Amino acid sequence: MIPYRRTQLADEMVQALQGRLLLGDAHNGLFLAAPRRTGKSTFLQADLAPALRQAGVEVVYVDLWADTRRDPGTLIAEAIARALQAHLGLVARTAKKAGVKAVKLAGALDIDTSRIGQIDGLTLVDALRSLQQAADSPVALIIDEAQHALTSEAGEAAMTALKSARDQMNQPGQVSLMLVMSGSDRDKLLRLVVSAGAPFYGSQIQALPPLDTDFIAHIAHLVEAQRPDLLPVDRAALQQAFAAFGHRPQFFMAAMGAVLSPLAGHTGRFEPALLQAAQDQQAQDQAQMASEYLGLKPTEQVVLWRMLDQGPRYRPYDAEALRFYRDHLGRPVSVAQAQKALDALRQRTPALVWKSAHGEYAVEDAAMHRWFQARVAAGQWPPESPQGLLALDGD
Numbered sequence: 001m002i003p004y005r006r007t008q009l010a011d012e013m014v015q016a017l018q019g020r021l022l023l024g025d026a027h028n029g030l031f032l033a034a035p036r037r038t039g040k041s042t043f044l045q046a047d048l049a050p051a052l053r054q055a056g057v058e059v060v061y062v063d064l065w066a067d068t069r070r071d072p073g074t075l076i077a078e079a080i081a082r083a084l085q086a087h088l089g090l091v092a093r094t095a096k097k098a099g100v101k102a103v104k105l106a107g108a109l110d111i112d113t114s115r116i117g118q119i120d121g122l123t124l125v126d127a128l129r130s131l132q133q134a135a136d137s138p139v140a141l142i143i144d145e146a147q148h149a150l151t152s153e154a155g156e157a158a159m160t161a162l163k164s165a166r167d168q169m170n171q172p173g174q175v176s177l178m179l180v181m182s183g184s185d186r187d188k189l190l191r192l193v194v195s196a197g198a199p200f201y202g203s204q205i206q207a208l209p210p211l212d213t214d215f216i217a218h219i220a221h222l223v224e225a226q227r228p229d230l231l232p233v234d235r236a237a238l239q240q241a242f243a244a245f246g247h248r249p250q251f252f253m254a255a256m257g258a259v260l261s262p263l264a265g266h267t268g269r270f271e272p273a274l275l276q277a278a279q280d281q282q283a284q285d286q287a288q289m290a291s292e293y294l295g296l297k298p299t300e301q302v303v304l305w306r307m308l309d310q311g312p313r314y315r316p317y318d319a320e321a322l323r324f325y326r327d328h329l330g331r332p333v334s335v336a337q338a339q340k341a342l343d344a345l346r347q348r349t350p351a352l353v354w355k356s357a358h359g360e361y362a363v364e365d366a367a368m369h370r371w372f373q374a375r376v377a378a379g380q381w382p383p384e385s386p387q388g389l390l391a392l393d394g395d
């Protein structure tokens with residue numbers, strides 16, 4: 001499907017990034033959080049990047065989840081290198097035609113873009129400055145799933161370098177480097193901004209608003225245009241189903257396609273079938289998490305339980321954590337055993353646990369927190385296996 005465009009939201013952000021708003025601090029970095037699959041990457045690439053280009057800004061986009069086997073620090077350096085390379089090609093052609101004197105960017109012809117961010121290469125700060133000069137325009141660096149940078153030392157160093165580039169390149173009233181960072185998990189993104197040692201200490205994290213009523217109205221319109229027999233489509237029901245799908249357009253659209261299909265086999269209105277599909281999806285998501293949890297070894301279960309219970313306050317090996325493990329497992333857990341369990345949780349595919357370069361742990365998918373809290377509130381924690389059997393401890 002062609003993405004639904006969110007131009008107004010994008011335009012507002014461009015203004016904020018340019019420092020044109022009276023309030024707000026986006027010119028120091030815009031941090032956007034929203035759950036997985038709610039449309040962050042689509043918005044950044046299909047709405048925000050074009051709006052920035054429209055405003056005469058050079059845009060560099062990098063998704064740190066695009067290839068999780070590669071070091072995030074390298075991915076960031078490469079994205080900047082690619083953009084710079086494109087401009088240096090131009091600079092070189094100008095130099096050939098009009099002579100080296102015409103080259104505005106000093107040293108441009110000697111830059112080796114393949115070594116950016118490496119010890120013997122251009123630093124990220126210099127690379128960004130060169131890009132800004134070669135493009136002769138402000139630069140916006142959009143880092144998607146930016147929290148992933150914190151999982152490696154090179155990624156962390158890149159973040160610190162970006163902050164320093166921002167401080168050097170921006171003056172009051174003159175923004176030359178715009179930074180946009182998105183993340184699927186607010187708590188992890190927070191690590192970039194909360195503690196005094198964090199790269200972007202003092203910045204605020206904003207929620208990227210989910211697609212909402214205008215998106216639903218757009219979809220309802222499309223349906224009505226194609227199927228006049230369904231007029232008027234019940235927008236409130238669509239909205240309710242979309243919310244039940246966790247504001248994830250992909251699942252919502254797939255379900256719409258299924259219930260509107262001539263093969264759907266239901267008679268009358270499609271809206272009730274859509275709501276049912278949304279509930280089924282929710283039940284399926286929850287069953288999936290429960291079965292994953294139940295498939296873990298008992299030590300892994302209590303470690304994950306503690307993490308879910310503590311959120312950002314989680315400390316894996318402090319006395320209270322060890323007491324918690326022992327109380328819920330019925331036998332003591334050593335630091336080494338807890339560590340082994342944490343490693344196993346990280347090494348699963350998909351990984352259940354995230355670890356920063358500083359040894360901080362968090363659940364990989366924030367949806368698990370919502371699932372945990374809902375179960376606790378309903379008095380249904382911990383999950384029990386359908387057979388009522390305890391898993392056998394293999395460690």
Ligand SMILES: Nc1ncnc2c1ncn2[C@@H]1O[C@H](COP(=O)(O)OP(=O)(O)O)[C@@H](O)[C@H]1O
Nearest residue numbers: 003004035036037038039040041042043249250
């Ligand atoms: N504006 C939109 N209009 C229609 N579909 C969208 C839109 N944004 C996202 N989607 C759908 O949702 C899926 C997930 O979006 P994505 O941007 O990858 O989410 P995120 O980056 O938050 O995980 C996309 O593959 C696309 O099918």
Ligand SMILES: [Mg+2]
Nearest residue numbers: 040041042144
């Ligand atoms: Mg994404």
